[in-house]
Each structure stands twice: as structure tokens, then as C-alpha cells.
Amino acid sequence: MTAEGGRMLGVARRMLGRIDLAEDAVQEALVLVWRRAHQFDESRGSAKGWLYTILRNRCLTMLRSEDREMPTEPQAIDRASEGALVDAAFDRLPTTADLRGCLEGLDEATRRAILSSYVLGHSHGEIAGRLATPLGTVKARIRRGLLKLRECLS
Amino acid sequence: MTERSLDLLIDEVVLGLASEADTARLEELAARDPEVAARLARARDRFAPLDETAEEHPLPDGFWERLAPRLDLPDETSPRPEPGTAGAEVIELAPLRARLNRWRSAAVTGIAASLLLAGLLGWSLLSPSDPLVVAVLLDDRGEAIALVESGPDNTTRVTLLERPDVPTGQVMQVWTKPEEDGPPVSLGLLSTGLSRVLSIEGLPEPHPAQLYEITFEPAGGSPTNLPTGPILGKGLAKAPVT
Numbered sequence: 001m002t003a004e005g006g007r008m009l010g011v012a013r014r015m016l017g018r019i020d021l022a023e024d025a026v027q028e029a030l031v032l033v034w035r036r037a038h039q040f041d042e043s044r045g046s047a048k049g050w051l052y053t054i055l056r057n058r059c060l061t062m063l064r065s066e067d068r069e070m071p072t073e074p075q076a077i078d079r080a081s082e083g084a085l086v087d088a089a090f091d092r093l094p095t096t097a098d099l100r101g102c103l104e105g106l107d108e109a110t111r112r113a114i115l116s117s118y119v120l121g122h123s124h125g126e127i128a129g130r131l132a133t134p135l136g137t138v139k140a141r142i143r144r145g146l147l148k149l150r151e152c153l154s
Numbered sequence: 155m156t157e158r159s160l161d162l163l164i165d166e167v168v169l170g171l172a173s174e175a176d177t178a179r180l181e182e183l184a185a186r187d188p189e190v191a192a193r194l195a196r197a198r199d200r201f202a203p204l205d206e207t208a209e210e211h212p213l214p215d216g217f218w219e220r221l222a223p224r225l226d227l228p229d230e231t232s233p234r235p236e237p238g239t240a241g242a243e244v245i246e247l248a249p250l251r252a253r254l255n256r257w258r259s260a261a262v263t264g265i266a267a268s269l270l271l272a273g274l275l276g277w278s279l280l281s282p283s284d285p286l287v288v289a290v291l292l293d294d295r296g297e298a299i300a301l302v303e304s305g306p307d308n309t310t311r312v313t314l315l316e317r318p319d320v321p322t323g324q325v326m327q328v329w330t331k332p333e334e335d336g337p338p339v340s341l342g343l344l345s346t347g348l349s350r351v352l353s354i355e356g357l358p359e360p361h362p363a364q365l366y367e368i369t370f371e372p373a374g375g376s377p378t379n380l381p382t383g384p385i386l387g388k389g390l391a392k393a394p395v396t
Contacts, residue, residue, distance in 0.1 A: 005217070010208035023214060027221050034225050044184075045195030045374075046325075046345035052205045053198060060170045092207035097322050099203050117169040118204050124171055146165045147158075153200050
């Protein structure tokens with residue numbers, strides 16, 4: 001169980017960038033799990049999926065909330081480490097995973113945009129800012145990429 | 155909403171790109187429509203392998219102990235009673251509750267929290283009391299791959315004896331045949347890929363020579379509610395000598 005907790009902490013840290021915030025997120029997620037355990041319905045997906053959905057939603061809320069001191073100045077963004085996290089997530093997908101094969105079928109910019117939303121919790125705007133690409137272009141690119149992924153995975 | 159725009163909304167919610175309003179709208183749709191709920195679950199499963207790619211961080215010391223008191227706090231999201239509506243005969247419960255909570259927090263250590271999580275992830279600390287039947291499931295090479303113990307109410311403990319290689323996008327499903335010439339009935343999924351206890355209502359008491367088997371099925375379970383995939387292992391039950 002401690003291993004699962006450790007994985008949850010890893011997922012939260014990857015999104016929030018700080019271990020102290022990550023610990024808060026995992027604690028808050030577990031409190032929600034505790035309160036909503038009676039709502040869990042196995043016919044609608046696995047317990048593990050439910051757990052990580054709650055955790056990622058918690059992290060996204062923290063990332064999007066106004067009252068947190070998230071450094072957003074361009075110089076504060078460590079692009080190298082963000083890029084490394086996205087690449088590592090892709091590299092660690094098992095070679096047998098369908099998701100990996102299908103992500104490989106996308107062009108690199110689209111693949112990284114999709115991965116950075118899931119792995120780092122980036123919004124359309126954050127992705128556009130980092131790529132210095134207009135927001136509309138980024139949205140359309142992600143939409144096309146997701147359509148391709150769905151076709152490939154189904 | 156077109157099928158395609160619903161698919162896109164589902165993906166954007168799963169990735170975290172959707173606005174809070176859109177996310178709430180989809181959650182509402184899924185709550186009303188099992189078909190939407192199933193599509194949402196499938197989309198989550200598609201991206202779930204990415205959760206496994208995060209580094210594991212050891213939980214800091216005192217993590218569970220810090221969590222325990224938070225489990226006892228009142229839910230901030232629940233409606234507060236209106237102040238001033240209390241009549242003379244109403245006992246003010248808040249201070250009593252606070253005292254009780256302090257006592258409970260002291261009593262509930264982090265163990266409770268870790269047990270909750272363990273239980274959710276399909277570990278079980280309950281055991282079917284004195285199994286009525288026991289079956290050892292063998293694979294096609296005759297290797298024992300799981301031990302099945304089932305109680306009178308069909309509470310069934312499945313203990314895997316080997317870590318099976320579950321194909322991506324598939325799940326282990328446990329079956330039994332309560333009637334020898336009837337169809338197999340699903341006892342449930344081992345959705346975490348680990349041993350667990352399954353409970354099911356409405357089946358007759360298990361009997362010796364009853365067939366138990368585990369098959370690989372598409373994520374979410376067999377679409378036909380009958381075994382469709384390859385058999386991981388099967389075996390006939392026997393009554394333990396007590």
C-alpha cells in the first residue's frame with residue numbers, strides 16, 4: 001500500500017513540481033476518497049483509476065487556483081526539466097502499451113502537447129505559451145491529435 | 155452534442171484541458187447515462203498507463219498519522235445548519251462532537267487510512283469465514299495459479315499464486331458454474347491484478363465439484379457477461395476436511 005502511496009506522491013509531484021505541495025495533494029485526495037468511498041461504483045471503472053482521477057483533479061485545482069504562489073514568470077519556468085519529465089513519461093511507457101504505439105504515430109509537437117497536459121497538468125494556454133504558438137493553433141492541433149489517438153486506440 | 159464532440163469533451167476532461175464547467179457538465183451526463191460513464195472510464199483507462207510512469211517517492215515519516223485527524227474533520231462542503239434556528243430543547247452537538255472527534259483522532263491512527271486505501275485497491279483483510287469449498291485453479295501446464303475459497307454466501311477469496319501477465323487493456327475475471335449444466339456466472343473482476351475477496355448476491359450455496367475459473371477479458375469485464383477470453387486457470391471445488 002505504501003508503494004501505491006509513493007506512486008501517488010510521484011504523480012502529484014510531477015504535476016505540482018514541489019514535494020510539499022504534492023504531499024498536501026495526496027492527503028487531500030485521500031480525504032476525498034474516504035468521504036466518497038460509498039459513491040465508488042466498480043461498474044464504472046477500476047478503484048485505481050478512480051483514485052488517480054481524484055488525485056489528478058486535486059492537483060489540477062491546485063495548479064489553477066489563484067491564491068497560490070506559483071511562479072509563472074517565463075524565467076521561472078524550467079523548460080529543460082519540464083521537457084525531460086514529458087520525455088521520461090513517454091520513454092517509461094511499456095513498449096507493449098497500445099498508448100505508446102499510438103502516441104508514436106503523432107508528430108512530436110502534438111505528442112508533447114498531449115503528454116504535457118496529462119503529465120504536467122498544463123492548460124491549452126500554458127502549452128501555447130511554451131511553444132510560442134497561437135492558442136487557436138495549439139487547440140486545433142491537440143484536437144486533431146486526440147482524434148488520431150482515439151482512432152488508433154479503438 | 156455530436157458523438158465526435160462528446161468524445162473530444164471526454165478526452166479533454168481526462169487530460170485536464172477542459173474548463174471546470176465542462177468537467178462538471180460531463181460528470182453530470184455520466185451520472186445520468188451509463189453509456190457516457192463507460193466511455194469516460196474507457197478514456198481514463200487509455201491514459202492511465204501514464205500514471206505508472208511517475209517516479210515513486212517514499213511517503214514522508216508521519217504521513218498516515220497526519221492524515222488520520224483530517225479524516226475526522228467535518229466535510230467543508232456539507233451545508234451548515236443555520237445559526238439561530240436551534241430551539242430551546244435542541245442540544246448543541248458541536249462541542250460534544252469536537253470532543254468526540256478529538257478522542258477518535260487519538261484512537262484512529264493512520265492505520266485506518268492505509269486500510270481504507272488497501273481495501274479500495276482490492277486487498278482484503280476480511281476472509282470468508284470458514285470456506286465451504288476450496289478450489290485450486292490450474293493453468294494448461296498444470297501449474298497452480300490461484301486458490302479460491304468460497305463461503306456459504308458466495309463471498310469468494312481469490313489468492314493469486316503467480317503474478318499473471320495480464321495483456322494491456324485486459325482484466326482478469328473470475329467465474330463459477332453454480333449449476334453444472336447452466337451458464338458460467340461472473341463473480342467479479344480482479345481489476346487491480348491482485349488477490350482480493352469478491353462478494354455476490356443471489357447465487358445458491360457453493361457445492362463440491364463446482365467449477366471455478368479465471369479468464370482474461372476486455373477492460374471493464376466481458377461484454378457478453380460470459381467468458382470470452384483465454385482461460386488463465388480453472389479448477390473444481392472440494393469441501394475442506396474440518
